[in-house]
Amino acid sequence: MQYVPFGKHGFDVSRLGFGCMRLPTVKEGEKTVVDRPRAVQLIRSGIDGGITYVDTAYPYHGGESEIVVGQALKNGYREKVTLTTKLPVWAVKKAEDMDRLLDEQLKKLDVPYVDFYLLHALDQERFDFLQSLNYKEFCTRALRDGRVKHIGFSFHDNHQAFLNILHDWDQWGLAQIQFNYLDDQEQATVEGLREAGRCGVPLVIMEPLRGGALANPPANVKQMMDENPKKRSAVEWAFAYIADYPEVATILSGMSTEEQLADNLRIFDHLTVGGMSEEDKQFAVQLKQAYLSRMPVKCTGCQYCQPCPQDVHIPDIFEAYNQSKMFDDPARFLRRYKDLQQKGFDAGKCVQCGACESACPQHLSIIDWLQKIHGEA
Numbered sequence: 119m120q121y122v123p124f125g126k127h128g129f130d131v132s133r134l135g136f137g138c139m140r141l142p143t144v145k146e147g148e149k150t151v152v153d154r155p156r157a158v159q160l161i162r163s164g165i166d167g168g169i170t171y172v173d174t175a176y177p178y179h180g181g182e183s184e185i186v187v188g189q190a191l192k193n194g195y196r197e198k199v200t201l202t203t204k205l206p207v208w209a210v211k212k213a214e215d216m217d218r219l220l221d222e223q224l225k226k227l228d229v230p231y232v233d234f235y236l237l238h239a240l241d242q243e244r245f246d247f248l249q250s251l252n253y254k255e256f257c258t259r260a261l262r263d264g265r266v267k268h269i270g271f272s273f274h275d276n277h278q279a280f281l282n283i284l285h286d287w288d289q290w291g292l293a294q295i296q297f298n299y300l301d302d303q304e305q306a307t308v309e310g311l312r313e314a315g316r317c318g319v320p321l322v323i324m325e326p327l328r329g330g331a332l333a334n335p336p337a338n339v340k341q342m343m344d345e346n347p348k349k350r351s352a353v354e355w356a357f358a359y360i361a362d363y364p365e366v367a368t369i370l371s372g373m374s375t376e377e378q379l380a381d382n383l384r385i386f387d388h389l390t391v392g393g394m395s396e397e398d399k400q401f402a403v404q405l406k407q408a409y410l411s412r413m414p415v416k417c418t419g420c421q422y423c424q425p426c427p428q429d430v431h432i433p434d435i436f437e438a439y440n441q442s443k444m445f446d447d448p449a450r451f452l453r454r455y456k457d458l459q460q461k462g463f464d465a466g467k468c469v470q471c472g473a474c475e476s477a478c479p480q481h482l483s484i485i486d487w488l489q490k491i492h493g494e495a
Contacts, residue, residue: 119168
């Protein structure tokens with residue numbers, strides 16, 4: 119296992135972190151629940167293999183994850199790791215809720231404190247609300263009374279929103295962002311990652327495999343990897359790209375099987391900062407281009423076609439369709455399109471008025487695409 123300094127906090131952290139959102143599960147009647155004995159053993163095996171960072175959150179596995187993580191960290195394992203959980207911002211209605219939720223989470227984890235407490239899944243709207251509740255007062259209190267060692271935030275919005283949050287407080291202990299070679303110009307972006315580094319805020323990376331999608335590339339992308347002289351697996355290319363950045367402290371992997379854990383431990387035995395050659399970096403660009411070339415609809419998501427008079431969510435439809443084509447996963451599209459249909463946002467409501475096409479800066483044949491996509495659903 120490779121280790122790096124965790125920013126300026128004075129301790130090192132494993133480059134591989136254990137994300138506890140995708141623990142092994144079993145069926146109990148009609149319910150799917152965490153397979154607790156197996157999950158506990160999996161987490162402990164990861165720690166025995168050198169992992170020193172464990173990440174969970176209030177909603178993971180319907181609230182079970184924190185309980186299972188607490189069980190896994192018994193018998194001396196708590197002392198071996200940096201433990202992170204997150205404030206469910208969407209459940210906060212008034213300032214007192216932040217203290218109540220933190221205390222509830224500490225009880226579920228059965229620990230007196232967590233090393234990092236993150237404001238979960240921030241976007242600009244949620245952050246504005248937390249500002250109205252004076253979130254810094256809560257954070258400072260939790261730090262002073264010892265329930266929390268460091269405060270951070272996890273993030274899902276655009277680059278400007280990331281900078282707004284990053285620069286709002288000089289006490290951030292970390293920022294957790296979605297980042298991989300496909301998303302390096304989305305959400306926080308490479309530029310946001312670099313700015314966090316300049317501010318002395320270490321990065322924890324989530325979704326390095328795009329929810330597992332990058333681990334199973336379509337045939338043309340897999341062929342490129344097979345023909346590359348490095349002979350890296352799809353998983354290894356994804357991790358190597360992120361590990362190259364010195365601003366990144368640890369990379370979360372949501373491991374749900376013993377095979378995934380073993381493979382990740384093997385990969386992280388040799389991934390280092392700066393380990394990507396110039397040829398490797400160029401190859402990562404080529405991989406991204408190969409994925410993007412599979413997207414049939416050249417929609418940029420600019421929203422100029424919205425609102426549709428019939429309430430058709432055109433960018434969402436195109437994004438779902440493009441994603442399924444990019445990853446050669448038609449079931450992904452059918453699931454997402456069914457959800458749009460249930461909400462009344464699907465292409466079947468299109469009356470071909472043409473308002474969207476006159477507004478589209480890309481001059482897309484939106485009506486034709488909507489008909490085609492609806493026909494495939």
